[in-house]
Amino acid sequence: MDSPKIAIIGLGYVGLPMACLFATKYPVIGFDVNEERINELCSGHDRTLEVDKKDLTQVKSDIPLKTNGIYFTPDKSYLADCNYYIVTVPTPVDKNNKPDLSSLRLACGTLGPVLKKNDIVIFESTVYPGATEEFCVPILEKESGLAFNVDFYVGYSPERINPGDKEHTVDKILKVTSGSTPEIGKKVDALYASVITAGTYLAPSIKVAEAAKVIENSQRDINIAFVNELAKIFNLMGIDxxxxxxxxxxxxxxxxxxxxxxxxxxxxxxxxxxxxxxxxxxxxxxxxxxxxxxxxxxxxxxxxxxxxxxxxxxxxxxxxxxxxxxxxxxxxxxxxxxxxxxxxxxxxxxxxxxxxxxxxxxxxxxxxxxxxxxxxxxxxxxxxxxxxxxxxxxxxxxxxxxxxxxxxxxxxxxxxxxxxxxxxxx
Missing domain, CATH: 3.40.50.720 (NAD(P)-binding Rossmann-like Domain)
Known part of the structure; x- marks a missing residue:
């Protein structure tokens, strides 16, 4: 594997633990548009409580990073020195329960101008099957002037963070990976396998990895809905x-x-x-x-x-x-x-x-x-x-x-x- 210099785009519940994990082995730029969030992390405080202060001791103040560690910044100019970009921005729904991809659009617009030949952009944000290649890639191509799968590549590795869970931390949860070509899939898989102790699973395509993520939670949602309906019925019957x-x-x-x-x-x-x-x-x-x-x-x-x-x-x-x-x-x-x-x-x-x-x-x-x-x-x-x-x-x-x-x-x-x-x- 080449020498990874990793940028994490979005430092919330998903991005921060991933950034800190990768920083144990590689130079990492932790980027977020929220300057208040960046200042808190630089002072050693994580408001999400996902990362302990001792795990933020890898924070560096010198750029460019020459060794493993992490540099937090709201300045996108520092992203240009990286060759792997991992996008972990939120993908909520709007008031009508329609997918809201505005943060994803903003992230792609930010990355486009800094992309170089052979760079790899990996998305972790939950999306519908096909979104990475149908929604994200066109923005990256437009903003970078580069050709997909010729000049730059993409991957998808769905996040499996469980907020508040100190047992199933990011390194202990098996990671599904994928790439836009078979060769890139192997590179993406090797990158995660180098830090995920639970192991990785290389999916045959990006769409398969995207679909796997949404059905994991859809399955749980349907099962809970069934039990909620049972609760309503049993309450009418006076049964616990x-x-x-x-x-x-x-x-x-x-x-x-x-x-x-x-x-x-x-x-x-x-x-x-x-x-x-x-x-x-x-x-x-x-x-x-x-x-x-x-x-x-x-x-x-x-x-x-x-x-x-x-x-x-x-x-x-x-x-x-x-x-x-x-x-x-x-x-x-x-x-x-x-x-x-x-x-x-x-x-x-x-x-x-x-x-x-x-x-x-x-x-x-x-x-x-x-x-x-x-x-x-x-x-x-x-x-x-x-x-x-x-x-x-x-x-x-x-x-x-x-x-x-x-x-x-x-x-x-x-x-x-x-x-x-x-x-x-x-």
């Missing part, structure tokens, strides 16, 4: 869904999915990318979109169930005080992107309730900016008509929640983790 799942789980091949709110930047987003591509081809993906509708409606369902329990307990709903525990999209993680806890909160507010949001992990500034909601990071000194646990943060297990609930108040456990007696749960 978690007890049913535990009993069914004694069969060796029963899949251990649980009901809940499905948000985040993967499971709640990726299926829409595959669905949109299918619709463009004239096929209506019934199961994928039905699963999405089921999961996207769970916030409204939870809020309605809480209100029903409050009415049953003779609690006046309008003007009542409700404490919501957690607003991040998953437990023990500060990530609030596409969190469905917000759906629960907004639906509870629609009944005229006064909602307090307590989350020791979420950034109040980020929540305010993204959702225009106020959150607190310490347990309030108050009592409530209802408490709704939406996120299974470890801190919530050590709180005596009954001390915070008024007489006849409702304790609703979305995640099914509380040991205390609850009035309702999924």
């Amino acid at each position: 869904t978690h007890a049913v799942l535990k009993a069914a789980g004694t069969k060796w091949n029963f899949l251990p999915f649980k009901p809940g709110l499905v948000g985040g930047h993967c499971i709640g987003v990726d299926p829409y990318y595959l669905a949109q591509k299918a619709l463009e081809l004239g096929y209506h993906p019934e199961i994928i979109l039905t699963g999405r509708r089921m999961n996207d409606g769970m916030g409204k369902y939870v809020a309605a169930e809480v209100v029903k329990l409050m009415v049953r307990n003779d609690i006046k709903v309008n003007g009542s005080k409700i404490l919501v525990l957690g607003i991040t999209f998953k437990e023990n993680c500060p990530d609030v992107r596409n969190t469905k806890a917000v759906d629960v909160i907004n639906n509870l507010k629609s009944y005229g309730t006064e909602v307090t949001i307590f989350d020791p992990w979420a950034s109040p500034e980020e929540v305010k900016h993204e959702y225009d909601l106020v959150t607190i990071k310490t347990i309030p000194d108050d009592t409530y008509d209802a408490i709704v646990l939406t996120v299974a943060h470890k801190e919530f297990l050590n709180i005596h929640l009954r001390d915070l609930i008024r007489e006849n108040g409702v304790l609703y456990d979305v995640k099914g983790i509380l040991k205390e007696k609850v009035e309702g749960r999924l």
Whole structure:
């Protein structure tokens, strides 16, 4: 393999861990357009909590890099010295659940002018099958004046980062790789294999690698939707869904999915990318979109169930005080992107309730900016008509929640983790 000089484009939950991993063996430029993010990383702080301060000690202040290490910068001029470019920008959906490729377009527009002969651009951002070659490559060609698969090449290696997971870190997750030619596929695979201890899998084409990524999360989304539907049915029947799942789980091949709110930047987003591509081809993906509708409606369902329990307990709903525990999209993680806890909160507010949001992990500034909601990071000194646990943060297990609930108040456990007696749960 040639001597890699790697640029990571986008330093979020995916890009930063990858940059730090590659920096243990190669010179790495960590590029992000967010100057505040760059300044934080240079000072040794990662707001996503994915990388410890000790892992940011490889930061270099000298350019050009001659040895392994990482240089963080918002200045795209420093990208010109690299020969491998790994794009890890976000690919969300818009308010209509349509794929939003604006960050990907911007990244390609940034890279085009610095591309040189034989450079390789590798995309990790989740996309629909075909997007790398149909959407990204034309931009790179236009901005660089170079010919695809003649002057420059591309690869695709889907990210498999699991935010907040300190066991399955980036180096311990098998990496799917691919390239725009068989030779480039081998180069891309060798690059990742040099740092990924879990190993790599070279897919036969870029489209196969892209499709593998979107179905990983679509499969999980559909399975969770099935269990969410079961929870609705069993609640009507007065049966404990978690007890049913535990009993069914004694069969060796029963899949251990649980009901809940499905948000985040993967499971709640990726299926829409595959669905949109299918619709463009004239096929209506019934199961994928039905699963999405089921999961996207769970916030409204939870809020309605809480209100029903409050009415049953003779609690006046309008003007009542409700404490919501957690607003991040998953437990023990500060990530609030596409969190469905917000759906629960907004639906509870629609009944005229006064909602307090307590989350020791979420950034109040980020929540305010993204959702225009106020959150607190310490347990309030108050009592409530209802408490709704939406996120299974470890801190919530050590709180005596009954001390915070008024007489006849409702304790609703979305995640099914509380040991205390609850009035309702999924």
